[in-house]
Amino acid sequence: MRSPSRALRPGQHAELYIVDVDTGERTLVHESPTVLFEAPNWTPDGMHLLVNGDGWLYRIPVEGGDLAEVPLGEIPPINNDHVLSPDGETVYVSANDGHLYAIPFATGLPRRVSNDHGTDFRHYLHGVSPDGSTLAYIGMLVAEDGAVTTNVFTLPAAGGEDTQLTDDPFPNDGSEYSPDGQWIYFNSERASATPGHAQLFRMAPDGTGVEQLSHDERVNWFPHVSPDGRRIVYVSFPPGTIGHPADHDVIIRVIEPDGAVRDLASLFGGQGTMNVASWAPDSTRVAFVAYPVRS
Template identity: 50%
Template sequence: MIRTLQPGQSCQVWIASAGTGALELVFTSDEVLFEAPNWSLDGAHLILNGAGKLWTLAVQDRTIAQVPLTGIPDLNNDHVLAPDGARIFLSANDGHIYGAALDGGKATKLTHDDSSFHFLHGVSPDGLELAYVGIDGGDFSKPGQLMTMPAAGGPSAPVDTGPGHCDGPEYSPDGKWLYFNTESFTTQAGHAQIARARVDGTGFERLLGSDTVDWFPHLSPDGRLASYIRFPSGTVGHPADLPVDVVVVSASDWATPLHTWPLFGGQGTLNVNSWSPDSARFAFVAYPSNLQEEAS
């Protein structure tokens, strides 16, 4: 399903300074609901999805353009850039993962198992492996499982992260770890917490214990910092349109926020890694709305 803005709602793309906490509003739309920014390898563009398509947003002149992709269904908000900066991996609404050139053209379907939905989140630093969440039979009452597969396509392999729902798996910059959120540490429905495991599934550990519902950990390219999105206690899943916090921490101390930005959003705000190549900034999306007044 393609997400759209509700009456009285807008989409705001922000860039945050990891050092000072300063915010810069770089783009606003009252027509298209854009989601989940990635940052191009040259630092010049943000890559987002919106209206089922892929878009590039120029950071300096703040113009947005659609990437002319063919051979792919409507997109969701799970997309990651290949380490070479020239290609992108994409999840589509048919439940499959595709690869394409970032400047457009025909996309290549990489998954072929129709018995599972594939939600892409990570690519290894050498560009050879992808990490995704598999939902068996597209049955969202079942927990998502962390899976890896060759980036060129091929058989998938599970990574054991316990019985709870897992989401957002992403490789560390050194390629040794997968960072993700999981419900394996609690019996409370929806109580996702930040964790990691080595790529072979060993060393599974909780990185942050909190009363909030914590999703989508993203390490900076230099491995020193991390961002994530914090949902209110009791939230199930990662829904849209509620008060959330975007948080930055040191990767060596997840319990001590360095900066926190409250906003109205959730789904689409920080689903994928949005750090700049120099690790100095990152991007996120807010969705201010008349609903915000009702929620408060």
């Protein structure tokens, strides 16, 4: 048993849902009163979901069933930042040692991808380019005085030199490629003087041409673009929220092709609900996790 980064509260359950983006109809796939699982993403064939929990990675059929452990080899416990390669043959994970690893499903043998930037630097993975060649991650640097900066970086999936795309004091997170590879989407506090007021942005893969996509009073995190490139879903926290904490009333929202924003689902969740790409391959459904507390 690995040590989880957080655990369910007394009476709390983790519930994995699939929601139809057009109708809003929810389907409960799996629930647990013991395992705090997080961050679903889909296999490219649309048959399974992957979630992390207790430091492990699990696979579950979309129609429901039991969580089946995915072999990760000898790596430290993982967190909720994991993505699949476009061909579905490799999973890339962020481990609690601060590094990124590639694990082919065929062998289960991990390969460290990230470079060593010292113990005060940690990698949090969020995206892989459509051609599978490049990873987008958040680099978190903790200074000697405790100040934290988070910036967007890219890194060859095969290993190689990092490229820093943002270099600023604003909290940045959730960097994810668009399906056509023309953009990297992310959330940032760069447009507000109010701490915690994150909004959604995108930029070219070289870090130029930054555009703001959301403009409201709520705190918006983790933009995920549908595989057909038409819609964006994200997690919206109440105004005044700092960061992306657990155990909050949040809304999953959709930005439509015409720019209209609508609510898709309201739930008790936040951290772990939808940290990574969570669209079905056919762009009709999204997976998320809720964490209700029952009396």
